[in-house]
Amino acid sequence: MDFELTEDQTLLVDTVREFVKKESPVERMRKLRGTELGWDRKTWKQMGELGWLGVMFPESVGGAGMTFVEAGLILQELGTTLVPEPIIPLMVAGTAIARSGSPEQQERFLAKSLTGDESLAFAWNEEQSRHDVNDVKTRAEKTKDGFRLDGQKRWVLNGHAADHIVLSARSGGDTRSGDGLSLFVIDKDTPGVKIQAVQMMDSQKGALLELKNVELGRDRLLGEEGKAGPLLDHLMDYGAAATVCEASGILQSVLWMTRSYLMERKQFGAPIGSFQALQHRAVDMFVETELTKSVAMLAMIKADETDVAERHRAISAAKTSVIESGAFVTRQGIQLHGGIGVTDEHDVGLYFKRMHILATLFGDDAFHTARYAGLPSFTRGV
Numbered sequence: 001m002d003f004e005l006t007e008d009q010t011l012l013v014d015t016v017r018e019f020v021k022k023e024s025p026v027e028r029m030r031k032l033r034g035t036e037l038g039w040d041r042k043t044w045k046q047m048g049e050l051g052w053l054g055v056m057f058p059e060s061v062g063g064a065g066m067t068f069v070e071a072g073l074i075l076q077e078l079g080t081t082l083v084p085e086p087i088i089p090l091m092v093a094g095t096a097i098a099r100s101g102s103p104e105q106q107e108r109f110l111a112k113s114l115t116g117d118e119s120l121a122f123a124w125n126e127e128q129s130r131h132d133v134n135d136v137k138t139r140a141e142k143t144k145d146g147f148r149l150d151g152q153k154r155w156v157l158n159g160h161a162a163d164h165i166v167l168s169a170r171s172g173g174d175t176r177s178g179d180g181l182s183l184f185v186i187d188k189d190t191p192g193v194k195i196q197a198v199q200m201m202d203s204q205k206g207a208l209l210e211l212k213n214v215e216l217g218r219d220r221l222l223g224e225e226g227k228a229g230p231l232l233d234h235l236m237d238y239g240a241a242a243t244v245c246e247a248s249g250i251l252q253s254v255l256w257m258t259r260s261y262l263m264e265r266k267q268f269g270a271p272i273g274s275f276q277a278l279q280h281r282a283v284d285m286f287v288e289t290e291l292t293k294s295v296a297m298l299a300m301i302k303a304d305e306t307d308v309a310e311r312h313r314a315i316s317a318a319k320t321s322v323i324e325s326g327a328f329v330t331r332q333g334i335q336l337h338g339g340i341g342v343t344d345e346h347d348v349g350l351y352f353k354r355m356h357i358l359a360t361l362f363g364d365d366a367f368h369t370a371r372y373a374g375l376p377s378f379t380r381g382v
């Protein structure tokens with residue numbers, strides 16, 4: 001497997017790195033976390049103009065026609081300074097629209113998000129679903145002109161602000177079955193939709209959605225009714241792979257800020273980084289960070305793998321690995337900073353919290369371990 005970046009990819013990474021250093025240091029996230037939106041529309045628009053929001057979308061919908069790898073490389077850099085703009089929801093919900101929406105739906109619900117004029121959210125999680133994308137209780141009943149939706153969705157990233165929300169609902173099939181699932185698009189002002197903003201531990205904002213007798217026209221259904229199961233499964237992998245990429249950027253920052261502290265902070269007349277016990281810890285952090293870079297690359301490359309079992313294997317392995325490395329590196333980061341590391345004034349805690357949330361998004365450790373263990377090649381011992 002070739003892990004070398006192409007010339008274009010290197011240029012893209014350099015551009016994003018330069019941008020986050022100048023335009024979006026962690027200080028910006030600190031300021032925005034107290035605001036109602038939690039991110040900034042001007043920066044979002046700038047990202048749209050730079051072509052980052054559309055990077056992995058086809059040119060036919062206004063994207064750059066590149067792949068998940070380029071989007072993952074961007075996310076990795078954004079993770080280094082905790083950029084708060086809602087790119088992961090755009091990647092997931094946008095893919096749902098790009099893959100299953102008609103040209104009219106793509107123009108109406110996706111085009112403006114790629115230019116940074118609108119934003120998206122993806123609502124799949126429910127109270128009971130425990131990361132299982134098929135565990136959907138939200139009902140979609142057929143009506144004369146379309147569908148009537150009833151149900152609840154939880155932890156909808158950017159659901160508090162999104163102009164359009166892609167959501168899953170069931171019109172048939174047994175509970176927890178991939179059959180009978182459909183994708184719909186609702187807008188924030190759709191009658192019958194109650195949106196309650198929530199703030200997560202890392203200060204990112206999301207929403208709880210309540211849907212009561214929500215009447216939707218047929219133009220709100222994406223793709224064929226009841227057939228969204230395989231796409232939903234793929235979207236879940238996209239989300240999981242995206243969290244791995246962002247986590248990789250987080251770990252790189254925590255490693256280097258901790259190393260700087262060990263070189264600066266003096267005790268007994270010497271930088272504490274000169275003590276072997278702390279050097280060993282820093283080396284362990286380095287090894288875990290490098291491992292995460294590799295699994296992030298694996299997740300990026302395998303995000304569009306057509307063999308579903310192979311895709312599941314790679315993404316679940318990457319996610320479980322990153323959860324473990326992420327917990328280790330960010331905890332060590334706090335520990336090695338001593339008392340200052342547990343204060344809100346220091347950035348290391350913000351990285352720790354973001355890592356903690358990324359660990360749970362699109363499948364936690366238990367979910368991905370179980371999914372991996374259930375794969376045919378694993379159970380057969382191949």
Ligand SMILES: Cc1cc2nc3c(=O)[nH]c(=O)nc-3n(C[C@H](O)[C@H](O)[C@H](O)COP(=O)(O)OP(=O)(O)OC[C@H]3O[C@@H](n4cnc5c(N)ncnc54)[C@H](O)[C@@H]3O)c2cc1C
Nearest residue numbers: 265267268272275277278334335336337338339340341342
């Ligand atoms: C919530 C909280 C409650 C606390 N309560 C108390 C309390 O009740 N009583 C009390 O006395 N203190 C208390 N402390 C202070 C705590 O003991 C210090 O934070 C801790 O000793 C680390 O010191 P530091 O923050 O100055 O880190 P630093 O001295 O900057 O050290 C950074 C890292 O290097 C390690 N280190 C430092 N010097 C050496 C060395 N010579 N050799 C090897 N490793 C080294 C430290 O363990 C730490 O991991 C508290 C701290 C916190 C965060």
